[in-house]
Amino acid sequence: MSVDAATVKRIGRLARIRIEEGEVAGYQDELNAILGFVEQLSEVDVTGVDAMTSVTPMQLRRRDDVVSDGGYAEKIVGNAPLTEDNFFMVPKVVE
Amino acid sequence: MSFLLTDLTKLSLADARKGLTEKSFTALELTDAYLGAIEAANPSLNAYVAVTADQARDMARASDAKLAQGQGGPLEGVPLGIKDLFATKGVHTQAASHILDGFKPEYESSVTANLWRDGAVMLGKLNMDEFAMGSSNETSYYGPVVSPFRAEGSNANLVPGGSSGGSAAAVSAWLCAGATATDTGGSIRQPAAFTGTVGIKPTYGRCSRWGTVAFASSLDQAGPIARTVEDAAIMMTSMSGFDPKDSTSVDLPVPDFAAAVERGVKGLTIGVPKEYRMDGMPAEIERLWTEGLEWLKAEGATVKGISLPHTKYALPAYYIVAPAEASSNLARYDGVKYGLRVSGKDITDMYELTRAAGFGREVKRRIMIGTYVLSAGYFDAYYVKAQKVRTLIKKDFEDAFNSGVDAILTPATPSAAFGIGDEALAADPVAMYLNDVFTVTVNMAGLPGIAVPAGKDAAGLPLGLQLIGKPFDEETLFAAARVIEKSAGGDFAPKRWW
Numbered sequence: 001m002s003v004d005a006a007t008v009k010r011i012g013r014l015a016r017i018r019i020e021e022g023e024v025a026g027y028q029d030e031l032n033a034i035l036g037f038v039e040q041l042s043e044v045d046v047t048g049v050d051a052m053t054s055v056t057p058m059q060l061r062r063r064d065d066v067v068s069d070g071g072y073a074e075k076i077v078g079n080a081p082l083t084e085d086n087f088f089m090v091p092k093v094v095e
Numbered sequence: 096m097s098f099l100l101t102d103l104t105k106l107s108l109a110d111a112r113k114g115l116t117e118k119s120f121t122a123l124e125l126t127d128a129y130l131g132a133i134e135a136a137n138p139s140l141n142a143y144v145a146v147t148a149d150q151a152r153d154m155a156r157a158s159d160a161k162l163a164q165g166q167g168g169p170l171e172g173v174p175l176g177i178k179d180l181f182a183t184k185g186v187h188t189q190a191a192s193h194i195l196d197g198f199k200p201e202y203e204s205s206v207t208a209n210l211w212r213d214g215a216v217m218l219g220k221l222n223m224d225e226f227a228m229g230s231s232n233e234t235s236y237y238g239p240v241v242s243p244f245r246a247e248g249s250n251a252n253l254v255p256g257g258s259s260g261g262s263a264a265a266v267s268a269w270l271c272a273g274a275t276a277t278d279t280g281g282s283i284r285q286p287a288a289f290t291g292t293v294g295i296k297p298t299y300g301r302c303s304r305w306g307t308v309a310f311a312s313s314l315d316q317a318g319p320i321a322r323t324v325e326d327a328a329i330m331m332t333s334m335s336g337f338d339p340k341d342s343t344s345v346d347l348p349v350p351d352f353a354a355a356v357e358r359g360v361k362g363l364t365i366g367v368p369k370e371y372r373m374d375g376m377p378a379e380i381e382r383l384w385t386e387g388l389e390w391l392k393a394e395g396a397t398v399k400g401i402s403l404p405h406t407k408y409a410l411p412a413y414y415i416v417a418p419a420e421a422s423s424n425l426a427r428y429d430g431v432k433y434g435l436r437v438s439g440k441d442i443t444d445m446y447e448l449t450r451a452a453g454f455g456r457e458v459k460r461r462i463m464i465g466t467y468v469l470s471a472g473y474f475d476a477y478y479v480k481a482q483k484v485r486t487l488i489k490k491d492f493e494d495a496f497n498s499g500v501d502a503i504l505t506p507a508t509p510s511a512a513f514g515i516g517d518e519a520l521a522a523d524p525v526a527m528y529l530n531d532v533f534t535v536t537v538n539m540a541g542l543p544g545i546a547v548p549a550g551k552d553a554a555g556l557p558l559g560l561q562l563i564g565k566p567f568d569e570e571t572l573f574a575a576a577r578v579i580e581k582s583a584g585g586d587f588a589p590k591r592w593w
Contacts, residue, residue, distance in 0.1 A: 015466040017459055035467075037525045041408055049483045050486055055313060056345060060343070080431065093441075
């Protein structure tokens with residue numbers, strides 16, 4: 001499988017990374033080189049093989065569904081580029 | 096013991112600890128010696144991206160107060176460098192990326208918290224490939240780290256390896272007694288091999304991932320880089336341990352790894368996988384590998400040929416799994432919560448411009464690949480397929496261990512360090528990825544792996560061997576690595592030019 005210019009732009013949009021017109025060809029070449037490299041996996045017969053979900057033989061631990069931490073909104077927003085009254089500020093999203 | 100103050104940086108971590116306990120020198124003297132060395136070397140090597148001198152001296156004074164009373168933890172007063180991937184409270188933490196511009200976390204990573212609990216002193220934050228994506232430390236927003244090693248008769252700058260290039264260079268050049276590092280596909284072991292240092296990636300789950308900037312969560316593990324096997328073992332005992340804040344952290348007791356270092360290899364069976372003997376392997380790597388096996392045999396180990404048939408598929412499977420997880424993990428950098436923001440005409444515009452400006456090319460390329468393989472219609476063909484191959488890779492190792500093998504010996508890297516700005520590597524993304532061909536299988540299977548200096552190439556550059564162990568049997572790796580370290584007997588210190 002290989003990607004065309006339109007696909008590069010679509011992936012950029014999905015990944016929320018602006019791809020300028022002049023960058024499309026470069027990304028297309030690089031992505032196709034990597035996809036070409038991973039193509040060799042098609043040689044492997046995986047019939048009846050389970051996809052790995054945990055590399056160690058353990059269940060993910062669960063904790064009780066209770067509040068265990070928090071109460072410091074000012075720390076949460078402390079590194080944000082723009083805040084007001086402990087809220088993150090973003091451009092208007094609802095008209 | 097008596098030491099000239101100028102020599103303090105040359106001590107092993109174990110000897111520094113001894114000198115501190117015996118009050119041959121103070122933690123403040125040791126810390127000042129390292130801070131002086133950093134100031135002199137960093138303009139040339141670029142190993143540190145932030146030096147926390149005031150904090151280091153405060154921590155050293157606190158250690159001296161404890162040591163004076165005969166108290167203190169196992170690392171009391173020992174100055175360490177911390178990879179920029181670990182969150183350090185109130186201190187520069189940017190994963191060497193522009194997108195985390197100005198980020199100073201409100202919390203401490205579990206691994207570094209463990210080190211401070213045990214008395215260690217933080218010298219500063221170490222350079223790395225951006226978000227740990229790279230094998231040469233050239234993708235850092237702060238520019239490449241320069242290796243303290245140069246080929247004999249050459250003034251050309253070499254890479255220290257990556258992604259933990261700052262950690263490896265700082266340890267090798269005596270700019271810290273030891274360093275934290277992380278390894279997703281070889282990022283501890285490859286730079287350790289390039290710089291004549293010892294680096295271990297523990298079993299997945301051994302060190303908490305909490306507070307470490309995530310790259311590929313099912314593969315990422317923290318570990319130490321140090322100047323000797325014993326030093327690495329001492330650091331790893333402190334770094335390890337169960338952490339309820341990481342759901343994949345394993346609730347197992349942490350052995351005293353240093354106690355296993357001199358255990359020897361008598362009676363152990365060392366596996367030699369035929370698939371690691373690659374076409375076109377340089378003769379000096381082949382020779383190093385054979386020599387390593389002879390050393391282990393001489394100390395009483397048995398060598399056994401094994402097969403790990405899916406080895407060649409580990410790297411392609413990795414370049415699906417790791418970018419897929421990265422594209423998901425790095426979605427959080429959006430210009431809203433922390434770091435860089437580039438304004439746009441609406442919120443989507445802001446996201447796209449922020450991420451275009453904040454991420455470097457290699458990171459963007461990997462996010463793009465990851466986004467593609469996870470997108471509708473391709474998920475099964477790429478991601479699910481790769482995770483099935485991963486099951487087979489892990490089974491290869493299980494079969495080998497079940498056949499009586501205690502540890503596996505391989506080369507650590509396909510070559511010695513290469514030059515900064517290598518044009519052939521820059522032109523082909525896949526060529527750079529091949530650096531991890533011997534190390535990546537270990538991450539895919541969640542196993543422990545250690546790189547130990549074992550020889551030099553024709554130009555006098557260090558070469559490393561890798562030992563791969565059973566899950567949670569890092570002790571055998573330390574013991575076997577120590578045999579190689581002793582047998583190699585070489586001086587893996589760089590000749591100072593900086």
